[in-house]
Amino acid sequence: INHIVHNGGLYKRPFNEAFEETPMLVAVLTYVGYGVLTLFGYLRDFMRQWKIEKCQNATEREEQKDFVPLYQDFENFYNRNLYMRIRDSWNRPICSVPGAKVDMMERVSHDYNWTFTYTGRVIKDIINMGSYNYLGFAQNAGPCQEAAAKVLSQYGAGVCSTRQEMGNLDKHEELEKLVARFLGVESAMAYGMGFATNSMNIPALVGKGCLILSDELNHASLVLGARLSGATIRIFKHNNMQSLEKLLKDAIVHGQPRTRRPWKKILILVEGIYSMEGSIVRLPEVIALKKKYKSYLYLDEAHSIGALGPSGRGVVEYFGLNPEDVDVMMGTFTKSFGAAGGYIGGKKELIDYLRTYSHSAVYATSMSPPVVEQIITSVKCIMGEDGTTIGRARVQQLAENTRYFRRRLKEMGFIIYGNEDSPVVPLMLYMPAKIGAFGREMLKRNIGVVVVGFPATPIIESRARFCLSAAHTKEMLDTALKEINEVGDLLQLKYSRRRLVPLLDRPFDETTYEETED
Amino acid sequence: MAAAGQQWVLVEMVQAFYEAPTYHLILEGILILWIIRLLFSKTYKLQERSDLTLKEKEELIEEWQPEPLVPPVPKDHPALNYNIVSGPPTHIITVNGKECINFASFNFLGLLDNEKVKSAAQASLKKYGVGTCGPRGFYGTFDVHLELEERLAKFMRTEEAIIYSYGFATIASAIPAYSKRGDIVFVDEAACFAIQKGLQASRSNIKLFKHNDMADLERLLKEQETEDQKNPRKARVTRRFIVVEGLYMNTGDICPLPELIKLKYKYKVRIFLEESLSFGVLGEHGRGITEHFGINIDDIDLISANMENSLASIGGFCCGRSFIIDHQRLSGQGYCFSASLPPLLAAAAIEALNIMEDNPDIFQTLRAKCEHIHKALQGISGLKVVGESFSPALHLQLEESCGSRENDVKLLKRVVDYCMNSGIALTQARYLEKEEKCLPPPSIRVVITVEQTEKELDKAASLLKEAAQSILN
Numbered sequence: 002i003n004h005i006v007h008n009g010g011l012y013k014r015p016f017n018e019a020f021e022e023t024p025m026l027v028a029v030l031t032y033v034g035y036g037v038l039t040l041f042g043y044l045r046d047f048m049r050q051w052k053i054e055k056c057q058n059a060t061e062r063e064e065q066k067d068f069v070p071l072y073q074d075f076e077n078f079y080n081r082n083l084y085m086r087i088r089d090s091w092n093r094p095i096c097s098v099p100g101a102k103v104d105m106m107e108r109v110s111h112d113y114n115w116t117f118t119y120t121g122r123v124i125k126d127i128i129n130m131g132s133y134n135y136l137g138f139a140q141n142a143g144p145c146q147e148a149a150a151k152v153l154s155q156y157g158a159g160v161c162s163t164r165q166e167m168g169n170l171d172k173h174e175e176l177e178k179l180v181a182r183f184l185g186v187e188s189a190m191a192y193g194m195g196f197a198t199n200s201m202n203i204p205a206l207v208g209k210g211c212l213i214l215s216d217e218l219n220h221a222s223l224v225l226g227a228r229l230s231g232a233t234i235r236i237f238k239h240n241n242m243q244s245l246e247k248l249l250k251d252a253i254v255h256g257q258p259r260t261r262r263p264w265k266k267i268l269i270l271v272e273g274i275y276s277m278e279g280s281i282v283r284l285p286e287v288i289a290l291k292k293k294y295k296s297y298l299y300l301d302e303a304h305s306i307g308a309l310g311p312s313g314r315g316v317v318e319y320f321g322l323n324p325e326d327v328d329v330m331m332g333t334f335t336k337s338f339g340a341a342g343g344y345i346g347g348k349k350e351l352i353d354y355l356r357t358y359s360h361s362a363v364y365a366t367s368m369s370p371p372v373v374e375q376i377i378t379s380v381k382c383i384m385g386e387d388g389t390t391i392g393r394a395r396v397q398q399l400a401e402n403t404r405y406f407r408r409r410l411k412e413m414g415f416i417i418y419g420n421e422d423s424p425v426v427p428l429m430l431y432m433p434a435k436i437g438a439f440g441r442e443m444l445k446r447n448i449g450v451v452v453v454g455f456p457a458t459p460i461i462e463s464r465a466r467f468c469l470s471a472a473h474t475k476e477m478l479d480t481a482l483k484e485i486n487e488v489g490d491l492l493q494l495k496y497s498r499r500r501l502v503p504l505l506d507r508p509f510d511e512t513t514y515e516e517t518e519d
Numbered sequence: 520m521a522a523a524g525q526q527w528v529l530v531e532m533v534q535a536f537y538e539a540p541t542y543h544l545i546l547e548g549i550l551i552l553w554i555i556r557l558l559f560s561k562t563y564k565l566q567e568r569s570d571l572t573l574k575e576k577e578e579l580i581e582e583w584q585p586e587p588l589v590p591p592v593p594k595d596h597p598a599l600n601y602n603i604v605s606g607p608p609t610h611i612i613t614v615n616g617k618e619c620i621n622f623a624s625f626n627f628l629g630l631l632d633n634e635k636v637k638s639a640a641q642a643s644l645k646k647y648g649v650g651t652c653g654p655r656g657f658y659g660t661f662d663v664h665l666e667l668e669e670r671l672a673k674f675m676r677t678e679e680a681i682i683y684s685y686g687f688a689t690i691a692s693a694i695p696a697y698s699k700r701g702d703i704v705f706v707d708e709a710a711c712f713a714i715q716k717g718l719q720a721s722r723s724n725i726k727l728f729k730h731n732d733m734a735d736l737e738r739l740l741k742e743q744e745t746e747d748q749k750n751p752r753k754a755r756v757t758r759r760f761i762v763v764e765g766l767y768m769n770t771g772d773i774c775p776l777p778e779l780i781k782l783k784y785k786y787k788v789r790i791f792l793e794e795s796l797s798f799g800v801l802g803e804h805g806r807g808i809t810e811h812f813g814i815n816i817d818d819i820d821l822i823s824a825n826m827e828n829s830l831a832s833i834g835g836f837c838c839g840r841s842f843i844i845d846h847q848r849l850s851g852q853g854y855c856f857s858a859s860l861p862p863l864l865a866a867a868a869i870e871a872l873n874i875m876e877d878n879p880d881i882f883q884t885l886r887a888k889c890e891h892i893h894k895a896l897q898g899i900s901g902l903k904v905v906g907e908s909f910s911p912a913l914h915l916q917l918e919e920s921c922g923s924r925e926n927d928v929k930l931l932k933r934v935v936d937y938c939m940n941s942g943i944a945l946t947q948a949r950y951l952e953k954e955e956k957c958l959p960p961p962s963i964r965v966v967i968t969v970e971q972t973e974k975e976l977d978k979a980a981s982l983l984k985e986a987a988q989s990i991l992n
Contacts, residue, residue, distance in 0.1 A: 059842040062817065068787045069758050071697060072846065080849065091656045092848075094665060098648040099658060106662060132652040132659070133858075141648040149649055150641055156607040157631045158640045158867040159831040160624075166946040166964070167608060167623035169601040193833065194685035196857035201687075201716075206589065221856040229719055253583045254576045266585040294580065297588050328588055335858040339650040341684065354589035357598045363949045364712045365687040366827040369864060370607075371640075375649040451657045 011285035013321045017421040018240075018280055023431065023461065024496055031431045031461040038433060042082030046074075057115040079455070087437030088114040090452050096123060098141040099132040101472035103449060124447070128477050130467045131451035135308040135424055136395045137472030138339030138379045144387065145339070145378040149371040156370035164356075168367035176373050180344050183380050184314065185324040188353075189346035191376075192361045193368045195303060195333030196222040198343030201360035203299070204230040206329070207268050212252050214245060214296075215270040218278060223270050223301060232268075233258070239278070242286045245269070249294040267296035273305025273316035273332075277458055277466070279419020279427050281305070284316055288326045297328040307337025308424050313383045313396040319422070337383075340375040342368050395471035399424055402469045402478060409482050414495035418464070426467040428485075428494070435492050436463050442491065446484040597928055598949060607632055610970040612944050619944035620975050622965055627800055627911050628871075628881055629970040630831040636870045643866035651859045655848075659859040667865045670872050671836050675806055676816055680838035681847050684860040686825030687713045688853030689835030690793050693823050694762065695721035696850040697843075702758040705739055705788070707731070708957045709769045714762055714793060715956055720852075727956070730770065733778045736761070740786045759788040765797030765808035769948075769959045771906020771913050773797070776812045789820040796912055799829025804879045829875070832868040834860045885911060885969050888976060892967055895980035901991030902934075902983070905962065914948060914962035915983070917991070924952070927961045930990065935963060937986040943979045 048054040058081070061071070089110065097104040105124045108117040132139065140146060152172070162168035173191065181189040192198045203226030207213060211232040215223060217239040227234050235252070237244040249267065256263050269291060271282045282300075291298045302315045310318030315332065317324050324330065330346040345355060356362055383392035403424045410417050416429040430436055433454065440452045454463040469478075489495050536544075571579075592599055605613045609632040612621040630636055643663060653659035664682060671680040683689040694717035698704055702723040706714065709730045718725050726743075728736040747754035761783070763774040776792075783790050794807045802810025807824070809816050816822075821843055825835035837844060847854055875881075886909045893908040896915070906913035920927050928947065935945050948964045967976070 059840070059845060061842060062840070064784075065787075065789075068789065069755065071758060071789070071843070073756070084849075092660050093658060094660045094662055095658055096662045098646070099650075099652045100648075103658065129658065131657050134652045139648050139650060139652045141645055146644060146648060150644055153640055153644060153863070154637055157609065157637060157831070158864055159626075159631055159827060159833055160608060161626045161631060161827060161831055162608060162624045162946075163949065164601060165598055165949040167602060167604060167612070167614070167621070167944065169603055170608065171603055171605045174603060194688060194853075194857060196853055197685050197688055221852055225720060225852060229716065250576065250580065254571065254579050263583055264585070266588065295583065295585055297585075333858075335650055335652065339648060339652060341650050341858055341861050350587075350591055351589050353592045353599060356601070357592050357596055358951065360712065360716070360951065360954070361687070363598070363951050365685065366825075366833060369833045369861070371644065371863060372649055372861060449658060 011289055016281075016283070018419065020278070020280075020418050021416045021497060023429075024498065027431050027496055028461055031433070034432050034434060035460065038083055042078060045082060046078070057112065083433065085114050087433075087440070087454075089117070090437055090440035093449070094119075099129060099134060099139045100137065101129055101134070101470055101474070101477060102126045103129040103132070105449065124444075127444070127447050127449045128473075128481055129449050130469075130481060131449050132470075133304070133336040133468055134339065134470040134472060135304075135337045135399055135468070136313065136339075136379075136383065136392075137470050138337065138375075138382075139472075140339070145375050145382070148378045149375045152374035153371040158369055158371065160367050160369060162366065163364060164362040164367045170367070170370060170373075172370050172373045172377075173367060176368075176377055177344075179377055179380055181346055183384060184330055184346045185317075186330060186346040187349045188351075189344050190352050190355055190359070190362075191334075191342055191344045191368060191373075192359075193342050193365060195335055195341075195343035197361055197365065198331060198333070198345060199223050199301065200226040200229060201365070202331075202345060202355060203227055203268075203270075205355060205358045205360065206230075206299075207232045207266065210257065210262075210265045212264045212267045213270060214248055214252075214267065216240070216272065216275075216282075218275050219270055219272060220276070220301065220303070223272070227270065239275070240280055240283055242283055242290065245287070246290055249290060249296065253294060267294070268299055269296055270299050271301070273300060273302035274308065274420075274423050274425055276304050276425055277427065277453065277464075279417075279423045279425040279466075281309070281316060281319070281420040281423055284320050284322060288322060292326075298326075299329040299331065300327045302330065302332035303343075304336055304425060306332040307383060307396075308399060309422065311396070312393065313337070334372075334376050338376050338379045340372045340379070342372060342376070399469065399471040402471065402473055402475075405475070406467070406469055406478055406482070410485070411497070413482075413486055413489060414497045414499070415485075415489060416497045424469040426469065427464040428467065429496065430463045430465055430494060431461055431496070433463065435494065438492055439465050439488060439494070442488045443484065446488070448481050448484050597932060597947075602946070610968070614939060614944050617939060617942070619939060619942050620971065620979070621944050621968070622971075622979055623944050623946040624968075625796075625828040625912065625966055626831055626968050626970075627829045627885060627966075628831070628875065629968050630829070630871045630874060633831075633871070633874065635874065636831065636867050639870035640863040640867040643863040647862040649861055649863065651861060653859070654857060655854060655859050661859070661862050661865070663862045663865040663869070664859060667869050667872075668836070670869055672838055674872055674876065675822065675838045677822070677838040677840065677844075679841045679844040680836050681844050681851070681854065682826075682834055682836045682860055682865070683851070683853050684834050684857060685853065686795065686827045686833070686835040687716075688857070689825055689837060690714055690791075690823045691717040691720065692851040692853035693821060693837050693847060694718060694760075694791065695852070696847050697821075698723045698758060698760055701756075702760070703743060704760045704762055705736060706762040707764070707767075707774070709767050709959070710762060710764060711768045711793070711795075712951070712955065714764070715954075718762070730767075731772065731774060733775060733782070737782060740782060740788065744786065759786075760791055761788050762791045762793065765792055765794040766801065766907075766910055766912070768796055768912065769914075771910040773801070773808060773811070773907060773910075776808055776814055780814060780818050783818070790818075791821045791823065792819050794822055794824040795828060795835075796910075798824040799875060800882065800885065800911055801909075803882070805829070805875050805882050826868050830868050830871040832871060833864045834868070881969050885967070888969070888971060888973075889967050891973065892965070892976045892980060895977060896965070896983065899984050899987045901987045902963075911967040913965045913967075914959075915965060916960050916962040920960065924961060931961055931963055933990050934983070934986045937990065938979075938982050941982055943982050 094106045107122040199222035306315040333343045334340045418427045651659045668680045698721045700722040799805045821839045823837045826832045
């Protein structure tokens with residue numbers, strides 16, 4: 002199905018995004034499944050309270066038994082009774098570089114996941130479909146690692162001071178100039194943690210009397226930053242431009258809620274690729290709206306920088322737009338660059354302001370030098386400035402892998418969410434028991450996947466999420482696809498009815514889409 | 520049967536109708552007519568929706584002018600021009616092209632350019648690469664992380680430890696994981712900014728008590744107790760916490776921990792201790808303020824510290840009993856939603872811990888140097904020393920302010936520049952003036968490390984005396 006979008010003239014390329022509707026039977030069975038688990042949960046709690054079953058939880062100290070309890074029993078109900086049962090799908094310890102293949106430490110549990118013991122054996126060469134290694138820069142050999150090793154022996158591992166005091170190294174200045182050149186903006190600033198970049202800079206940009214319009218499915222760091230800023234927050238439906246436009250119109254016409262004074266400024270928070278849905282933001286429409294209503298755009302490219310666009314410069318290049326249209330371009334170095342940290346890019350006044358007033362510049366330690374060097378080398382590689390075409394080749398390989406993998410999975414009959422070009426591939430599982438089963442079955446077949454359930458996703462929409470990488474060869478993908486096919490048949494995961502009815506695409510009011518069926 | 524019953528009811532109704540007084544019938548008739556009118560009238564719309572026409576709305580949208588995204592920053596703003604350090608920020612540091620002795624980096628134990636630490640980090644780099652490419656829950660847990668957590672727990676003699684990848688995020692994620700809306704937190708006025716952000720994110724009731732003033736804290740606790748007696752049901756579910764720092768960053772003194780423990784058991788409040796500056800500094804083996812005072816570590820509910828000072832790495836950790844720490848693995852925002860610590864930094868921290876355990880006499884050396892400089896800096900005209908005698912991070916504040924904060928900052932900058940030109944690297948303590956709850960006065964930060972020799976300490980003290988003489992008098 003090709004969607005010809007309402008604002009068709011803004012898109013220079015087809016935008017194929019689909020979220021197939023949950024089949025009715027599956028939804029009902031999922032609720033039944035959760036109901037059964039809840040009943041059993043109550044039963045087990047009852048047995049634990051009456052000492053019929055041993056309570057494995059850690060408990061409060063004897064001397065502090067009469068203090069107000071630290072955790073409400075109910076808050077931990079989900080944790081104790083549902084999460085504990087399938088806890089072995091998460092926090093799996095690895096002991097090699099998180100590349101395309103990874104070594105995992107084997108762990109077993111003799112008491113149903115309450116405690117784990119390591120057998121000492123290492124499971125080797127598991128195909129890694131869970132790490133955010135989009136361009137394959139998670140390597141322990143090669144030019145990036147060598148440069149980082151040199152800088153490590155010269156500078157040491159830590160910095161021991163903040164940017165504004167004595168922690169601003171020449172390496173940081175070099176990195177910021179390079180990032181600004183890479184993104185095509187005037188200037189940039191780098192921080193030590195991606196999460197902290199959002200939660201410490203949004204409060205510096207907006208405050209009381211400002212309005213934040215944030216997407217429904219924004220990441221926890223954006224939500225925390227918006228809350229800490231003290232501005233009013235309004236939420237628009239995921240990737241729904243009509244909902245956003247209505248909120249913008251209402252905000253400007255009616256002003257602040259009770260005083261009716263005009264808003265000081267309006268900031269729209271969106272992400273490049275949403276990591277749980279695999280959807281790409283409708284950037285041309287967002288920018289058109291932003292210009293029409295004179296608001297500011299904050300784009301979080303945590304997953305899309307390096308992963309989208311013909312030369313890896315992110316979602317702005319993917320749509321062929323001008324980076325100067327985005328007021329605040331934020332991103333992280335953890336995913337495509339194989340390092341750690343975050344950055345913000347924009348006009349010089351913005352970055353000067355952040356250098357002075359950002360919480361991170363004043364109170365938080367600056368980035369570690371070998372990490373900075375890794376970023377510098379990988380950015381140069383992607384841009385092609387190190388004299389090779391490795392960067393370009395990797396970006397193309399990732400795009401090919403994405404298209405191939407998604408096409409094959411859809412052909413097999415799984416329900417896959419998201420945009421055709423996003424390297425994040427969510428495969429719907431729905432039922433709680435299948436979450437644990439899928440993770441374990443795939444591990445038995447030497448493939449490491451990530452499964453997510455409530456509360457990261459809505460309660461009936463649990464999913465397995467594959468993160469593709471340029472380091473995956475076609476053979477690895479074919480092996481993975483074969484195993485996924487087997488497990489899909491075993492667990493009856495092929496829910497798709499091949500009628501790709503767009504669910505989340507439905508417009509907010511009565512504007513119609515033209516649809517052509519294949 | 521049913522029909523007969525219905526007929527019987529109908530007869531009763533008609534009879535009642537005849538027997539009712541007239542005014543009653545008229546009133547009921549009016550009420551019925553009113554209900555019919557309400558049913559058929561249009562729904563009531565809010566005034567503004569129906570008032571503005573489409574054209575008026577478009578005009579409003581045209582007219583509205585937002586503020587610029589950021590206000591312009593003047594070029595000579597003191598915080599805008601950073602010092603550029605070329606090369607590693609070690610004992611001899613090259614700032615803005617000049618070689619100086621470093622009195623500004625929190626490298627207390629001199630582990631920043633320790634060869635063993637660097638080689639451990641190199642080995643880790645060769646094995647794992649740089650980044651972890653994922654949060655702890657999704658293939659971002661490496662065996663180095665697990666080892667570091669075990670070693671930290673063993674070193675601090677607690678059950679469990681949890682590491683974060685950013686020092687600021689450690690306490691800012693730990694507090695909101697336990698304290699929610701409706702809970703009460705008693706916090707010292709001089710608490711650092713990370714604690715303030717953690718408290719803001721938690722949405723709890725914050726009660727500030729005067730710095731290190733136990734009488735003030737007790738007054739607040741007593742007030743809370745009387746409140747509780749008025750509403751015992753609410754009191755039974757309201758959690759209470761006291762958040763203090765071991766060694767305060769803003770004032771350089773320590774908290775009176777034994778009295779706090781007494782208050783804890785008397786009023787049933789939990790204690791969260793932030794030990795960023797005191798970890799690796801206080802105590803016989805560097806275990807922090809609990810070792811300094813000889814207190815049982817289980818009495819403190821949560822100890823949080825960052826590894827960026829004494830351990831010369833990046834990141835932070837929390838340690839305590841498993842009952843408390845395990846909760847953060849699912850509800851600590853900076854832990855669950857953020858990538859894990861790069862393995863080379865974790866390996867560097869493990870090696871630094873090894874060195875700390877093998878050489879417990881460096882803590883004594885550090886303390887002796889702190890005492891030395893504390894004494895040497897006394898008696899500078901115009902500057903007073905703020906901080907305990909064994910604190911490695913001191914502040915030098917102006918004895919008399921010259922009126923405005925801006926002028927104080929300019930004056931202190933001249934002192935700092937004088938010292939930098941003569942080979943001692945110092946810095947002013949930086950704050951976000953509009954965001955801090957209790958803004959400390961402007962000051963110069965003096966940091967003592969184990970690598971500084973007595974001669975260098977004396978040189979620094981005499982240089983500061985000279986600077987104060989020439990600039991402040």
